[in-house]
Amino acid sequence: MAHSRKPVIHDDIPVTRGSGNVFADLGFADVEAKELQLKAELTRHIYNRIQDLGLTQRQAGTRLGISQPDVSKLMHSRYTGFSTDRLLDLLNALDVDVEVVLHPHSDHGILHRGTVRVVGKRPAWASLTLSSNSIIA
Numbered sequence: 001m002a003h004s005r006k007p008v009i010h011d012d013i014p015v016t017r018g019s020g021n022v023f024a025d026l027g028f029a030d031v032e033a034k035e036l037q038l039k040a041e042l043t044r045h046i047y048n049r050i051q052d053l054g055l056t057q058r059q060a061g062t063r064l065g066i067s068q069p070d071v072s073k074l075m076h077s078r079y080t081g082f083s084t085d086r087l088l089d090l091l092n093a094l095d096v097d098v099e100v101v102l103h104p105h106s107d108h109g110i111l112h113r114g115t116v117r118v119v120g121k122r123p124a125w126a127s128l129t130l131s132s133n134s135i136i137a
Contacts, residue, residue, distance in 0.1 A: 035084070042087040043079045049094040050075065064093050 018025050023033035023040075050060045050071070057071040064071065073079070079087065088098050 038084060039079045039082070039087060040077065042084065042091065043074055043077055043082075045096065046074055046087065046090055046094065047077075049091065049096055053094065060094075064090050066090075 021033050021037045023036040024030065026033075028036060050057075053060075055063065057068045057075065061068045061071045074082070074090075082090075091098055
């Protein structure tokens with residue numbers, strides 16, 4: 001997803017429109033930025049699910065098979081040391097179904113590097129109101 005990085009002037013304060021990926025905006029290489037964004041989104045869904053279930057960190061740790069300090073790290077968006085596969089496993093342990101959809105990425109017959117999207121649906125009974133779709137480009 002290409003965004004222009006033109007500064008926008010608002011009330012004499014220059015503002016630069018983000019790309020949609022904070023890690024890319026911070027200067028991480030494209031592939032690394034996409035992986036970090038994916039992990040951030042998965043971690044956010046883990047956080048939301050633990051909150052939705054009303055679990056304490058100790059209860060979540062028991063259910064996930066990880067220590068309470070590791071749950072605390074995830075609850076504070078610190079996912080260093082967790083692979084994408086492990087984060088997906090943790091979501092499964094929280095009774096979240098994960099679907100992977102594959103399709104070729106092309107623009108008028110020109111192939112481009114694929115993208116990863118995380119689309120989460122919040123159940124109607126969820127206590128927090130957040131955006132229902134998160135897209136990683």
